[in-house]
Amino acid sequence: MAVLDFFVEESLVAKGAEAELWSGTMLGMPVVIKRRTSKAYRDPALDFKLRVNRTFEEGRLISKAYMAGVSVPAPLFIDPINFMIVEDYVKGELLRDVVERKGLMHSVGVEVAKMHGAGIVHGDLTTSNVLITSEDKPVIIDFGLGAFSNDVEDLGVDVLLMKKSLEANVPAKAGALYDEFMKGYREVAGAASEEVYKRAEEIERRGRYFQERAID
Known part of the structure; x- marks a missing residue:
């Protein structure tokens, strides 16, 4: 058309x-x-x-x-x-299909930190919304749920979404891959990364609390 x-x-x-x-x-x-x-x-x-x-x-x-x-x-x-x-048009594979490839999550962490440094949050940061090119370069796609924000709460949500996506896709290796992701993130974000990391943990604890309350 x-x-x-x-x-x-x-x-x-x-x-x-x-x-x-x-x-x-x-x-x-x-x-x-x-x-x-x-x-x-x-x-x-x-x-x-x-x-x-x-x-x-x-x-x-x-x-x-x-x-x-x-x-x-x-x-x-x-x-x-x-x-x-x-x-x-970007030709590549979804991160979810090649997530265990050496060094990829480190590179993804670098790009996410650059995105956050520009005052942008993705809103749906999962392994399905990152393409990996033939040169192993990550390309972040689909900003349909994104927003302009420097709020540490919003940054923490992005980071937690990636962690949860890893846990869903590769539960046995999610911890190591998340550590690799955060290493790349820290290289760009510096000292500010610790506040984001801690806020992601806090948000995760809140979610567990409300889930437990719902079960009770």
Whole structure:
């Protein structure tokens, strides 16, 4: 489906709760297109406003991350009115499928710390939202739940999400891989990393407490 003269959507790659992901071309270059979809249960005016605002915000997040030197897909075209973000196509494997490869989690920790240093939190930082290129370079993807924040609580949530993702994917090696992740994070974040690490532990304890209370 042609959207602009220089832009073509070719095939649907994935369909999530909030958006569709398409492969396509832009000026002959391979790209990925994310388009936020309408929700029939929402008031049409509210639906339009939410999709415009969320597309705009996600575009700002990935643009700032890219400009700050964080390893993310290059944002090429952002069109909030059509609920669309076009990014450079990154060929790679999901981190979840190669997470035990030597040195990867250290590199992921470095990129996450750079992202946090730019005042950005991801909001869904799991092994499914990091691509690994053929050069073993991590690329953070899907900022749909992200936000601008320097709040240590938000930073701690990101770190805890990665820890929980590791525990779900590779329970036997999650501890060592998380340590590797935090080592890379500390190299960039320095002394500030300890507060983030401790806050992640605190958030995890809170979660356990409320789970136990619910069971009681």
